[in-house]
Amino acid sequence: MVDVRKALRIDKTGVARLGKVVSVAAFRAMNIHEYQAKELFDKFSVGSPKGTVASTPEEAEAAAQAIGGGGLVIKAQVHAGGRGKGTFKNGFQGGVHLVDTPVQAKEFAAKMLGETLVTKQTGEAGKLVRKVMVAESVDIAHEYYLAILMDRESCSPVIVASTEGGMDIEEVAEKTPEKMLREFIHPLAGLQSYEVRKLSAGLGLKGAQAKAFGKLLVNLYKLFLSCDCSMVEINPLVETTDGEVLALDAKFGFDDNALYRHPDIMAYRDTDEEDPREVAASESDLNYIGLDGNIACLVNGAGLAMATMDIIKYAGGEPANFLDVGGGATKEQVVAAFKIITSDPNVEAILVNIFGGIMDCNVIAEGIVAATKEVSLEIPLVVRLEGNNVAAGKKTLAESGLNLITADDIMDAAKKVVASTK
Amino acid sequence: MAILVDENTKVLVQGITGGFGGKHAQLSLDYGTQLVAGVTPGKGGQVFEHGGHKVPIFDTVEEAKAETGATASAIFVPPPFAADAILEAVDAGMDLVVAITEGIPVMDMMKVKETMKGSQARLIGPNCPGIVTPGTGPDSSGGCRIGISPGYIHQRGKVGIVSRSGTLTYEAVWQTTQLGFGQSTCVGIGGDPINGTSHIDCLQMFNEDPETEAIIMIGEIGGSAEAEAARWAKEYCKKPIAGFIAGATAPPGRRMGHAGAIVGGEEDTAEAKKAILAECGIEVAQTPAEIGTALAKAAGW
Numbered sequence: 001m002v003d004v005r006k007a008l009r010i011d012k013t014g015v016a017r018l019g020k021v022v023s024v025a026a027f028r029a030m031n032i033h034e035y036q037a038k039e040l041f042d043k044f045s046v047g048s049p050k051g052t053v054a055s056t057p058e059e060a061e062a063a064a065q066a067i068g069g070g071g072l073v074i075k076a077q078v079h080a081g082g083r084g085k086g087t088f089k090n091g092f093q094g095g096v097h098l099v100d101t102p103v104q105a106k107e108f109a110a111k112m113l114g115e116t117l118v119t120k121q122t123g124e125a126g127k128l129v130r131k132v133m134v135a136e137s138v139d140i141a142h143e144y145y146l147a148i149l150m151d152r153e154s155c156s157p158v159i160v161a162s163t164e165g166g167m168d169i170e171e172v173a174e175k176t177p178e179k180m181l182r183e184f185i186h187p188l189a190g191l192q193s194y195e196v197r198k199l200s201a202g203l204g205l206k207g208a209q210a211k212a213f214g215k216l217l218v219n220l221y222k223l224f225l226s227c228d229c230s231m232v233e234i235n236p237l238v239e240t241t242d243g244e245v246l247a248l249d250a251k252f253g254f255d256d257n258a259l260y261r262h263p264d265i266m267a268y269r270d271t272d273e274e275d276p277r278e279v280a281a282s283e284s285d286l287n288y289i290g291l292d293g294n295i296a297c298l299v300n301g302a303g304l305a306m307a308t309m310d311i312i313k314y315a316g317g318e319p320a321n322f323l324d325v326g327g328g329a330t331k332e333q334v335v336a337a338f339k340i341i342t343s344d345p346n347v348e349a350i351l352v353n354i355f356g357g358i359m360d361c362n363v364i365a366e367g368i369v370a371a372t373k374e375v376s377l378e379i380p381l382v383v384r385l386e387g388n389n390v391a392a393g394k395k396t397l398a399e400s401g402l403n404l405i406t407a408d409d410i411m412d413a414a415k416k417v418v419a420s421t422k
Numbered sequence: 423m424a425i426l427v428d429e430n431t432k433v434l435v436q437g438i439t440g441g442f443g444g445k446h447a448q449l450s451l452d453y454g455t456q457l458v459a460g461v462t463p464g465k466g467g468q469v470f471e472h473g474g475h476k477v478p479i480f481d482t483v484e485e486a487k488a489e490t491g492a493t494a495s496a497i498f499v500p501p502p503f504a505a506d507a508i509l510e511a512v513d514a515g516m517d518l519v520v521a522i523t524e525g526i527p528v529m530d531m532m533k534v535k536e537t538m539k540g541s542q543a544r545l546i547g548p549n550c551p552g553i554v555t556p557g558t559g560p561d562s563s564g565g566c567r568i569g570i571s572p573g574y575i576h577q578r579g580k581v582g583i584v585s586r587s588g589t590l591t592y593e594a595v596w597q598t599t600q601l602g603f604g605q606s607t608c609v610g611i612g613g614d615p616i617n618g619t620s621h622i623d624c625l626q627m628f629n630e631d632p633e634t635e636a637i638i639m640i641g642e643i644g645g646s647a648e649a650e651a652a653r654w655a656k657e658y659c660k661k662p663i664a665g666f667i668a669g670a671t672a673p674p675g676r677r678m679g680h681a682g683a684i685v686g687g688e689e690d691t692a693e694a695k696k697a698i699l700a701e702c703g704i705e706v707a708q709t710p711a712e713i714g715t716a717l718a719k720a721a722g723w
Binding site for chain 1: 442446449501502525526527528529530531532533535536537551570571572575585586587588589590591592593596613615616640642643645646666668669670671672673676677678692708709710711712
């Protein structure tokens, strides 16, 4: 996957003043499939090739029939890049294929659906393909790059465009920064016609193509605002030999904070594509991110949770997760958190680090005791409690008869938890 | 002295009738804060009572300000209504608006930020623990507490603290209290990507504050605010600074709890930020356990 933010950063140090371009919200927390992106494009009249999603070989055949014409493409729908060069575990090569007939579409779909695709981004486990998209394949005259991002520094949306589409945009930004166009959009005034004309001229578009590009961009900007996107990236945006301007491939990022007002986009969430530990955590309203290390941690507050991961590493261990139980965690949430972190087979020890400002340390202590009754804990548990009602919390733990290691401060805790795994 | 607020600051709470806002209004009253009004649309005329205090509730910030002389507002309004609440406080002419609310859509904050341009009001947050200027009473009571910080961990003293994270602020406060340095003012600027007050704003204010003798700056991955503040400090700050950056082990591209805590590129990693801080003469604590001792080293205490 292309990291446009990184690309722009490199560009910034390269030539003109660009402002730091960092997309502001999560990327992987809420991903959508290609066919869902196509649905959004259709809804906002952003031109893209005709296409239909299919869950069975028969549906793929019917979709190909409906689209008609000879040149079609069939694509596995998974949340991972590098599909074209991927390999299925059944030995079938490639998650993207050109097909000529509906029957062929059916055959290819049969080889992909229900099979696991491994790409450079999926890891060895690969991703199970549950759907394929059948789309018309278009004849390309030229490939462009077009993205809209929320820029953290200027606190405004920025449109980025380049004539060098279809390529690694980081490389374009690094080698030919003058080919990266950008336009910062006023937060209240919105996209102006002259800004569209500037970009269009910058891309060298004329006549009907300039008009088609302008229409697409205006609609794409509407989509960006209406859906509370943090990023929409089209790479490539193509001019076809018929003179159409179409979005061929797209990547979306949404602002998690705004999803409450977009039930339609929430419905796009595909939990099959997510880390099951993270799905379980979100059900209990816990802020959890799974990692590969051997020491799990349970912390209150995002900053302290990050810092706890850091100090585990500093003490010679590897963090197994990020987990913020929040400032108002309940006993039930603590129990749920323990279940999630102990379900990870790599975890060899657990560190609980609580600075109870307002949070009652005894609530955490009771949660730990309750959790160990439900989950048989066979690995070392190090607990550091500090702050509000800490005496009661320590007493609860001491009286529980639990075999745990107590620590006085964060450093002490980190050293003890790392030592317990050696 | 101290910055932004002191024991005389009159505070109102927008969202005082909500569970969260109400609880923290009580804690602020217990701390001795001059909490003079509450605002909840539709509940004007009611009274918020706690421990002998009777705090009048108004329908609008404008009325509350006119009746009570409040100059600072704490916002505990749920995310869908928070941007409106911030702008209402700004429109009413509040000097300081502290938005505690977590989860405000970025597009809403983008509009708030633009609308506030040229305004006299200062916004702190959103998604922040708030601001505390400790008092001189038992457990630092008698001070001004706006937000959700635990009051009792503070001690009136000579360290100014600015941080994006709540719990890491508490760690730094606690350590400086344990070491006997105390704090002039502690500002949590919040973990969102678009916020009202930056690290650099706070460094500038601490630099001018006679009571502040040294500064702790706590940051995290994502964005360039810490690096800019450090570069400013190298040039202009007369006072010793200790810093800490969280997120060295955060995987790229993942949002670490705070909406703004995400590594986008090489320059906003923890290591890159730490290096910039160190280059700018800031004493960088390698772990959160060493923030207090790093400050002692920087200040020669």
